[in-house]
Amino acid sequence: MEKFSVTVLGCGSATPGPKHFTSSQVVNVRNKLFMIDCGEGTQIQLRRSRVAFARINHIFISHLHGDHCYGLLGMISSFALLGRTAPLFVHAPWEMWNILSAELDFYCRDLDFKVEFRGFDATKAEVIYIDRSLTVTTIPLKHRVPCAGFLFREEPVPDHLDRQAADFYGVPSCEYDRIKNGGDFTQPDGTVISHDRLTKPAPAPRSYAYCCDTMYNPEMIPQIMNANVLYHDCTYSVQETQNAVKNFHSTSADAANTAREAGAGQLVLGHFSARYNDETVLQNEACGIFPNTILARENLEIDIL
């Protein structure tokens, strides 16, 4: 199976503390690396992980709270010190451009690579990245400021040709691509050999949904339906529901209900408030609603299966 995994670099909320770094993670899709969020200290965590710094070409910023973006300038400066020449694409809410460009002008005037800013409107679902094997779409979330989650979805791949069957039915090689992409084969005598008899089905496209920061947001369910893995804001326990609503964050129950309603394969809880010495309480609460729930932690690598 092609590589598709997520490495958590930080999963704490608000301020980097003794237990957790603030939000950042790296998604690996067929060895292309994509960073999501970049809180202060992200580059420290990145060096501690096994993730290859130089292979990150795209950084997606969910929203403009410091715990999700204060590490960006340091990342860019360190890329420069490490001799980067490839362009770096920063995808973020449009509002970031003015301040980021001012910071780059001031602190990073002589970069040997281009920082290409790609703004998006966090209130709408937009395709913001696409290549042969992957699409990244923003997910409008409900937070105090415009905030987008990100849906990483593999592009469907053609079914695999069953060479033995193809030879048996006399399929010429010029027909292979059409058949892999869903076509049937008609023999010279008019007999139709169906697609299913000539191919083995490709694995279903996998998807990963990053939904942070957000309060409970049922409007996004159709968009993240059947995600193999859902990473969801879980700042609070259910006892702190009032705080969650007040601060536009989620409880463990909010996260678990979202996973259940979306038919997710696995739920990963993150963005923990520093008040929890042991986040098992959050996991236990969520498991009561959605059993396949795990806690994020720094350096956790999650395979998207």
Add this chain to the structure above:
Amino acid sequence: MEKFSVTVLGCGSATPGPKHFTSSQVVNVRNKLFMIDCGEGTQIQLRRSRVAFARINHIFISHLHGDHCYGLLGMISSFALLGRTAPLFVHAPWEMWNILSAELDFYCRDLDFKVEFRGFDATKAEVIYIDRSLTVTTIPLKHRVPCAGFLFREEPVPDHLDRQAADFYGVPSCEYDRIKNGGDFTQPDGTVISHDRLTKPAPAPRSYAYCCDTMYNPEMIPQIMNANVLYHDCTYSVQETQNAVKNFHSTSADAANTAREAGAGQLVLGHFSARYNDETVLQNEACGIFPNTILARENLEIDIL
């Protein structure tokens, strides 16, 4: 003896790495706390140390390279989250004001405390802080951009009155202050009792010089003369002298020669290049020139004696 100490939060150069955080330290003078420099991750280190976050009221930024200031915005945001109301004074080269004010306007609009910016001209020695017990003066350094060191010097205190001697010679209490500040006492019969017989000398004012980032800079020697402790740029070993000159940094020998010429009490080497797995080589080189040399390390507390 009154408290006067330095806690190193980070002593690496360029980028925060697996071994060292970038530049930051906290000076404690009679339990008032002053931060010098604020690289990315400073607040993480601060929480790991025993330094009380909320008691820092002044931050001094030496120059505007990211490894000395990228942590400032995160510190300010975290002060806000922790409920700070006292003003925070940021002393930095004037050039910082435009970008910092833009960043504060964007990221920190609703602070419950004031960030008071105090710009200085890093090319001149200026007194930038003064209270009853302490003066902080900038030290012009030689770096690629305007850069200031900081000299923390205790204000001289009056000598201690020897109460037994004062009683013996019949000194009235209204004369105490004059005598402690250097005056003699004249008895009613005209006999002069010298200041020295009535007092015990106050300890000499102590001083701490932070000189980073800089290449070898003999022009600052008169200003830091007899500093009890000198923290000096030591990015490279003597083998890398060419790199040191090219990049406007110092070798171990540059640091040690400076300490020797300034008659420092102790030399603390810092701002290490990441190329040294073991910085003992730097210490050994420096000790050949100036024996009382130690290596900085994260969480090291140095008493200024």
